[in-house]
Amino acid sequence: MSEQIKVVLTEDELPKQWYNLAADFAHPMPPPVDISGKPIGPEALARIFPMNLIEQEVSTERWIDIPDEIMGYLKIWRPTPLYRARRLEKALGTPAKIYYKNEGVSPAGSHKPNTAVAQAWYNKQFGIKKLTTETGAGQWGSALAFACSLVGGMECKVFMVRISFDQKPFRKMMMRTWGGDCVASPSMETEVGRRILAEDPNTPGSLGIAISEAIEECLRRDDTRYTLGSVLNHVMLHQTVIGQEAQNQMKKIGDYPDVVIGCAGGGSNFAGIAFPFINDRMHGADIRIIATEPQACPTLTRAEYRYDAGDVAMMTPLLPMHSLGHTFVAPPLHAGGLRYHGMAPMVSHAMNEGHIEASSIGQTECYEAAVLFARTEGFIPAPETSHAIAQTIREAKRATEEGKEKTILMNWSGHGLMDLKGYEAYLDGHLQDYPLPDELLQKSQVCMEGLPRP
Ligand SMILES: *Cc1c(COP(=O)(O)O)cnc(C)c1O
Numbered sequence: 001m002s003e004q005i006k007v008v009l010t011e012d013e014l015p016k017q018w019y020n021l022a023a024d025f026a027h028p029m030p031p032p033v034d035i036s037g038k039p040i041g042p043e044a045l046a047r048i049f050p051m052n053l054i055e056q057e058v059s060t061e062r063w064i065d066i067p068d069e070i071m072g073y074l075k076i077w078r079p080t081p082l083y084r085a086r087r088l089e090k091a092l093g094t095p096a097k098i099y100y101k102n103e104g105v106s107p108a109g110s111h112k113p114n115t116a117v118a119q120a121w122y123n124k125q126f127g128i129k130k131l132t133t134e135t136g137a138g139q140w141g142s143a144l145a146f147a148c149s150l151v152g153g154m155e156c157k158v159f160m161v162r163i164s165f166d167q168k169p170f171r172k173m174m175m176r177t178w179g180g181d182c183v184a185s186p187s188m189e190t191e192v193g194r195r196i197l198a199e200d201p202n203t204p205g206s207l208g209i210a211i212s213e214a215i216e217e218c219l220r221r222d223d224t225r226y227t228l229g230s231v232l233n234h235v236m237l238h239q240t241v242i243g244q245e246a247q248n249q250m251k252k253i254g255d256y257p258d259v260v261i262g263c264a265g266g267g268s269n270f271a272g273i274a275f276p277f278i279n280d281r282m283h284g285a286d287i288r289i290i291a292t293e294p295q296a297c298p299t300l301t302r303a304e305y306r307y308d309a310g311d312v313a314m315m316t317p318l319l320p321m322h323s324l325g326h327t328f329v330a331p332p333l334h335a336g337g338l339r340y341h342g343m344a345p346m347v348s349h350a351m352n353e354g355h356i357e358a359s360s361i362g363q364t365e366c367y368e369a370a371v372l373f374a375r376t377e378g379f380i381p382a383p384e385t386s387h388a389i390a391q392t393i394r395e396a397k398r399a400t401e402e403g404k405e406k407t408i409l410m411n412w413s414g415h416g417l418m419d420l421k422g423y424e425a426y427l428d429g430h431l432q433d434y435p436l437p438d439e440l441l442q443k444s445q446v447c448m449e450g451l452p453r454p
Pocket of ligand 1: 109229264265267269270413414
């Protein structure tokens, strides 16, 4: 018998509840506030989110049942396989064991459909007919377009950050195929978009701008709500199926991680794998949990913990998070999904409470790691995912130096088959690193002066 490569679960083993880390923090998270610092109640969110999701957003219940219909959607691609990366281990000559959870097997190619199908379903239950959203690399837009077609009877309007819109034309085609409508942001369709285009017709756009446009579009019709693919508490919650499955799979293979690693943009795939293991850690497990972000967008590693808006036009409530400032426009790095200016309040809080660590890595090291991964394990990772791989390789090399057996678990957040332009740039030798200069960091945080502090 050759050695075991993957651990698969049956459909019966799909987790039946989401895990809510908010129930287990020693200190509760600061609430969202308005510009005067006053905590905002659920009603204030009701115009942009349906009440059933707002209830999840503010919930401190530890376990929340996954409705049957949502389980039915998740079963299309879940449980996802856990792989032992034996060929990567061999190439690295490491004593470390490397496992990765393959979230790239979903129809849209990433972890994002885990929350997209839940959000589309709850909105439909609430009588909503149209969803708006923004998308960076196009992963979230395609996940939501897929989810809207799956639940049926739901229009989907996506504002896609201009630079990605140009770099990733096939993402737009995926959205159209699933019946979604995708435009480049900033667009001429909203007031915010028109204003920003008037100031700078050549702007590459940003997630912050696209969010403002999607919210403006949402406010136009009563039967429309807005969705976010990351950052918010209920999104973190929906992703915890990843870590729960991984716990079960590690148990089945008779192993347990010393290190858990995920890449972090808004924080959702990281939260998905990490939060169930943070729960283990709170109960005594000896485990390090690492969020890895781009050097060009170093939210957890270098940005202050502040109250900040989720978008450029400050239409969202102020959230307590590590933030580069809502006016931050990241350099044009290829990991579009990691360019957001803020980090999920729950992930930020987990960091402040000492449950997790963070690292940042430049994109050339990430692509080098991605290419080694593709040439050993076969699957071509998303540029975002490559950050988790690069951190995994760092940990594996450390294990070699220390001569230690170590078990590493990584979340493989998605495939890169729609992101081959970045690979072309890397393989042609055109990629550079953009460590964020200190002056720029200082400058981009100025927009938070005068806002209340957590
Ligand atoms: C969107 C995306 C990310 C980053 O978003 P998070 O909310 O931080 O998970 C990472 N990997 C892939 C493949 C993505 O599509």
